[in-house]
Amino acid sequence: MVKEMSMEGEHQMVKDYKDPPPAPLLGVEELRRWALYRALIAEFIATLLFLYVTIATVIGYKRQSQADRCNGVGLLGVAWSFGGMIFVLVYCTAGISGGHINPAVTFGLFLARKVSLIRAVLYMVAQCLGAICGAGLVKAFMKHSYNSLGGGASEVAPGYSKGSALGAEIIGTFILVYTVFSATDPKRKARDSHVPVLGPLPIGFSVFMVHLATIPITGTSINPARSFGPAVIYNQHKAWRDQWIFWVGPMLGAAAAAAYHQYVLRAHVVKALTSFRSNSHN
Template identity: 85%
Template sequence: MSKEVSEEAEHAPPKDYTDPPPAPLLDVGELRLWSFYRALIAEFVATLLFLYVTIATVIGYKVQSQNDPCGGVGYLGIAWSFGGMIFILVYCTAGISGGHINPAVTFGLFLARKVSLLRALTYMVAQCLGAICGVGIVKGIMKHPYNSLGGGVNEVASGYSKGTALGAEIIGTFILVYTVFSATDPKRKARDSHVPVLAPLPIGFAVFMVHLATIPITGTGINPARSLGPAVIYNNRKAWDDQWIFWVGPFLGALAAAAYHQYILRAAAIKALGSFRSNTRN
């Protein structure tokens, strides 16, 4: 097996793409860069806008459907709201912060060494604060319906167990983070450079599709900041009791997606082994 790997590495054609070097584990030097703080601001503002529009859509739908079961945008419109806003905001912030807007996405990219630990942790803080502020604006504008119609919180729906909800969050986040890795893969960009597809488009569609599947189960989290913001502002016991599902599930889904993409699809372990064998032979 090792011989085959070494031979494959020696006879492999030159790459027409460049993999960026792994991010340092703890890059304290980032604290001296304005671009670092600009990225934090972008993540904060993007997550604020994301929660403002999406939670306002959820509350608006519930208001419109109170007297008319067919009124409002329905689950389809809510799913479009989440997916569309991700498309817009990733497009706007990708060149500044990478357009994460989700602690689970940040966690997955950290595991793949795309961002440093310092950047990952500060991104998550900025995202959570942005989510809380975004939902706070919704409550300020729609106070009565917000308080009376559930606050847009993520909870395990009646008829589903917490285990089922956890599984739905793991799978949903896996789909999202797997799409993020695939859409931003430098190898794919080189091979498919003739296909004019923006990376934010498949990411937004992934969010849309996952919402269609899991809104009836959990309201769809797949984003710990999205779940935390309404839980803080609405402050309901059920929302806090179920909150762990919307952190553990997305983080496990992100871990699985990062491992699958890096070590199975991109064969990082085999490449590393081949490089090690070549170096030891020389």
């Protein structure tokens, strides 16, 4: 008896976190709550700011390097702009909307039952609208350079096949969404809650690292809204030609990351089977 109490106390000491219940599948009741609309505004503004800063950086780099390839921020600076803005914006909006700023992240969290279907769809709409407005601001402020230097649109780089580009987007998004799941895991949050930047920092850093690897292949999207906004504003054939890659790739990568984290690392299937077997024996 004493041994059982000791083991129970040890178990309670070790598990200092609580897994939240799964989100409702549809979440119709959320439509009556102001918190949902506040979150949608946060996602819209965050994605707008993300596109404005990052696409302006891309256009500015291309303009500065036209005369001198060594001039401007370079590819390293472009990667930092994407990763740095994600870090800043996730830090600012995580407590309001979760700081998704990416339809692929939202899709992965929906598959893991972290958000409802209605919230996920509305988030994606807000993110795409924010991306369009952010790219529109860049065009408004840098019209000539925007039109002449590609509009920040995502496309497969010369010398690479569509299959290579798709694979790069899948793996890149897997890294991002896997990092999101790990950084927001209840087990980790219980231990790191006293350091608020430990969630946004690895997420932003993962975006930075993926950009270093895949800018030469696709310019790096790993975010359908990032590709959709410039495509709408630039509105040229090359902006739409490869658009499907920047939706299919990130969504597949997000689905794979959700499955890996939930069913392999967190072993939800094994836990469910174990619970079922113990209940059947009782």
